[in-house]
Amino acid sequence: MRRWFLAALAAATLGALSPAQAQDAAQRPGQPDVARISGGTYEVDANHTQVIWSVDHLGFTPLSGMFGRMSGTLLLDPKAPDMARLAITIPMEGLVVTSPRFAEHLASAEFFDAAKFPTATFTSTRVTVRGTQATIExxxxxxxxxxxxxxxxxxxxxxxxxxxxxxxxxxxxxANVKRSDFGLGEAVPMVSDEVTLTIVGAFKKRPS
Known part of the structure; x- marks a missing residue:
């Protein structure tokens, strides 16, 4: 039953694409099939993992930047998906924005104070899986x-x-966070306190 559901899910995903897109997608090594997950410890693929943040800038535009160069691990057991554990380290030096001057401002003591706090971390405490989606607290x-x-x-x-x-x-x-919760409330409310995070997480299995 489970494999039938996964096959149907993959077929539905490919069916939403044009014939050319579906053919290209079918040839890619990664497929939307959780049965391909063998389980174990996976390491962050630093070249393909990113955290994009976005704020409202003065009511004129959404303003975004990105953190990269991350490290960390993801523990997965396909037989017990709710037992997954995630630990990520985000270096402040991995921040990418629109100009060097803006980057210097964000790294300064007026904002992230990267010299004093060179990294951020996220450590999961609870994972709730619902099919191919999950809530990670x-x-x-x-x-x-x-x-x-x-x-x-x-x-x-x-x-x-x-x-x-x-x-x-x-x-x-x-995810959504408030800058002020982390002592980063400069220019609120001219620049929104709420930050929208869009995360792309790529992981490669560690050799056993």
């Missing part, structure tokens, strides 16, 4: 402050990556 430590944050995650694909020569899994997630 955890603790985010940023700017020396720890607050609970909830991620709404969605499974994208799994399979053997010939470049890494290892099993890969990928997810997306979203």
């Amino acid at each position: 955890g603790d985010l430590t940023l700017h020396g402050v720890t607050r609970p944050v909830t991620l709404e995650a969605r499974f994208i694909g799994a399979g053997y990556n010939p470049q890494h020569k290892a099993e890969n899994v990928g997810f997306t997630a979203t």
Whole structure:
């Protein structure tokens, strides 16, 4: 029954694409099939994992930036998906924005104070899986402050990556946080206190 459901899910995913898109998708090593997840410890693929943040800037435009160069692990057991555990370290030096001057401002003591707080971390405390979606509750430590944050995650694909020569899994997630909760409330309300996070998580299985 489970395999039938997964096959139907994959077929529905491909069916939503044009014939050319479906053919291309079927040839990719990653497929939307959780049966491809063997389980174990997966390491962050730093080149393909990103956290995109977005705020409202003065009511004129949404303004976004991105954190990259992350490290961490994801523990997965396909027989007990709710026991998954995620631990991520986010270096402040991995921040990418629109200009060097803006980057310097965000890294300064007026904002992230990257010299004093060079990393942020997220550690899951509870995972609730619903099919190919999951709610990940955890603790985010940023700017020396720890607050609970909830991620709404969605499974994208799994399979053997010939470049890494290892099993890969990928997810997306979203979350909302308040800057002021972490002592980063500069320019509120001219720049929105609420920050929308869009996360792309890529992981490769660690050799056993």
